[in-house]
Amino acid sequence: MIGVEDHLARCLDGVQALDPIDLALLEAQDCVLTEDVVSPLDLPGFDNSAMDGYAVTVADVSGASATTPVELPVVGDIAAGSTRLQQLPSGQTMRIMTGAPVPAGAQAVVPVEDSDGGVHTVRLTAAAENGQHVRVAGSDVRCGDVVLTAGTLLGPAQLALLAAVGRARVRVHAQPRVVVLSTGSELVDPGVAPAFGQVVDSNGVMLTAAAIDAGARPYRVGVVRDEAGAFLQTLTDQLVRADLVVTTGGVSAGAYDTVKEVLRGLGTVWFGKVAMQPGMPQGFGTVGPDGTPIFTLPGNPASAYVSFEMFVRPAIRKMAGHRGLFRRSETATALESWSSPAGKLQLARAELGTTDDGERVVRLAGAQGSYVLGGLARASALVVVPEAVTRVAEGDQVRCLVLDRRSR
Structure with a gap:
C-alpha cells in the first residue's frame, strides 16, 4: 500500500x-491563456463623457449654483457613436450623451440633473471641476500595456477586455x-x-x-x-x-x-x-x-x-494549464467526534459552516460509508485526517478541502 x-x-x-491552440473568444471561455496579451491601443480610445449632460469649460460655470444658475447657449448635440471631433467655443455649451466624444476645448461635463434640460439655452445649477465626468483617453489601458498574462483563466470580464483591445482570437491551453x-x-x-x-x-x-x-x-x-x-x-x-x-x-x-x-x-x-x-x-x-x-x-x-x-x-x-491544481483549504472546529482508521488518510465528507461570531465549524455529512450518496450530496468539504490520527474529538481544529462549485 x-x-x-x-x-x-x-x-x-x-x-x-x-499544446496551445488558437480559439475565437467565446470558444476560449474557461480556458487558460498561453501568451501575454499586449494592448495595441488606448482604452478609452478618446476622451468621452461619463454622464448625460452638458460639455463646458470650468470658467464658464464657476459661479453656478441652485440659487445663482448660469445660462449658456447650446450650440450642438453630441451623441454616442459620433465620429467627428467638435470644437466648443468659450461661453457656450453642447449637450452630450454618455460615451460621446468630449469636444475640444471642453474641460468637464455638468450632469443633466444639474440643469433645466434646455435644448437651445440651458440653465446650469452646479459648478464643475476640471475633468469632472470625463473619461480620459488611456485612463483604463495604455497602448503597450500587458493587459492579461499567460496563465490567466478566461472568464466573461477577461474576454470583454480582449475584445476591447481588438482581439478576436486568442491562444490558450485546450480543455482536456x-x-x-x-x-x-x-x-x-x-x-x-x-x-x-x-x-x-x-x-x-x-x-x-x-x-x-x-x-x-x-x-x-x-x-x-x-x-x-x-x-x-x-x-x-x-x-x-x-x-x-x-x-x-x-x-x-x-x-x-x-x-x-x-x-x-x-x-x-x-x-x-x-x-x-x-x-x-x-x-x-x-x-x-x-x-x-x-x-x-x-x-x-x-x-x-x-x-x-x-x-x-x-x-x-x-x-488545462491552470496554475492552481488543488482545492483551497481552511481550518475549522469539529462540532462532533469520530474515529479514523490507523495508517490511512481519511477524507471525511462534511458540512462546513460559520457561526454567528465568524468561527468556521464543520460536522460530518451523515454516514461515511463508501456507498452513501445522500451525505455526499450535502458535503461542502472533505476533512483531511492524517494517517497517524485515529480519532477526531469535538473541538479539534481540522483541515478542510473546500468543495467550491465552479472553483478555479
Missing part, C-alpha cells in the same frame, strides 16, 4: 499541459477531452427503473459533472458490461476522442473486475492500494498508441468522488 502523496505524484508526473466509462453488468442508465439487483449509473453522471467542474470537456460513454471484450472494444473506440480516460468500477479484487483484468494484460497501468479512506483501490497509467492517461477509480460513489477530487481533478487542471 502506498501513500496518497506518492500516488498523486505518480499521476501528476504522468500528464502534461496540452475526458472520456468517462462506467463498468458493471448491474448498471442501468439514468431514467431506467432498476430491476431487482440492478443499480442506476450515478457514477457516470457524477464524474462527468466533476470533469466539467474541473475545467474539462467530458464525454460520458455510458454503461459497459463486465465482459473483457466489450470493455476493451469500447475503450479502443473511445481513445480517438480522449486526452484522458476515467473509468469507475472493476478495480478491486472480485471475480468480475473487468477493468483490472483487461488493463493489467496490456501492461501499461499500475494497480494497487492507496492508504486512504474512502478510495483505497486505485489504478493509473497510459493506454493506446498515443499513451493516453487513464485513471481507474473504485465503483462505490463516495470512493469514486473522493478519488476524483484527490487525483483526477489536479491532473485535469495541470493538463
Whole structure:
C-alpha cells in the first residue's frame, strides 16, 4: 500500500499541459491563456463623457449654483457613436450623451440633473471641476500595456477586455477531452427503473459533472458490461476522442473486475492500494498508441468522488494549464467526534459552516460509508485526517478541502 502523496505524484508526473491552440473568444471561455496579451491601443480610445449632460469649460460655470444658475447657449448635440471631433467655443455649451466624444476645448461635463434640460439655452445649477465626468483617453489601458498574462483563466470580464483591445482570437491551453466509462453488468442508465439487483449509473453522471467542474470537456460513454471484450472494444473506440480516460468500477479484487483484468494484460497501468479512506483501490497509467492517461477509480460513489477530487481533478487542471491544481483549504472546529482508521488518510465528507461570531465549524455529512450518496450530496468539504490520527474529538481544529462549485 502506498501513500496518497506518492500516488498523486505518480499521476501528476504522468500528464502534461496540452499544446496551445488558437480559439475565437467565446470558444476560449474557461480556458487558460498561453501568451501575454499586449494592448495595441488606448482604452478609452478618446476622451468621452461619463454622464448625460452638458460639455463646458470650468470658467464658464464657476459661479453656478441652485440659487445663482448660469445660462449658456447650446450650440450642438453630441451623441454616442459620433465620429467627428467638435470644437466648443468659450461661453457656450453642447449637450452630450454618455460615451460621446468630449469636444475640444471642453474641460468637464455638468450632469443633466444639474440643469433645466434646455435644448437651445440651458440653465446650469452646479459648478464643475476640471475633468469632472470625463473619461480620459488611456485612463483604463495604455497602448503597450500587458493587459492579461499567460496563465490567466478566461472568464466573461477577461474576454470583454480582449475584445476591447481588438482581439478576436486568442491562444490558450485546450480543455482536456475526458472520456468517462462506467463498468458493471448491474448498471442501468439514468431514467431506467432498476430491476431487482440492478443499480442506476450515478457514477457516470457524477464524474462527468466533476470533469466539467474541473475545467474539462467530458464525454460520458455510458454503461459497459463486465465482459473483457466489450470493455476493451469500447475503450479502443473511445481513445480517438480522449486526452484522458476515467473509468469507475472493476478495480478491486472480485471475480468480475473487468477493468483490472483487461488493463493489467496490456501492461501499461499500475494497480494497487492507496492508504486512504474512502478510495483505497486505485489504478493509473497510459493506454493506446498515443499513451493516453487513464485513471481507474473504485465503483462505490463516495470512493469514486473522493478519488476524483484527490487525483483526477489536479491532473485535469495541470493538463488545462491552470496554475492552481488543488482545492483551497481552511481550518475549522469539529462540532462532533469520530474515529479514523490507523495508517490511512481519511477524507471525511462534511458540512462546513460559520457561526454567528465568524468561527468556521464543520460536522460530518451523515454516514461515511463508501456507498452513501445522500451525505455526499450535502458535503461542502472533505476533512483531511492524517494517517497517524485515529480519532477526531469535538473541538479539534481540522483541515478542510473546500468543495467550491465552479472553483478555479
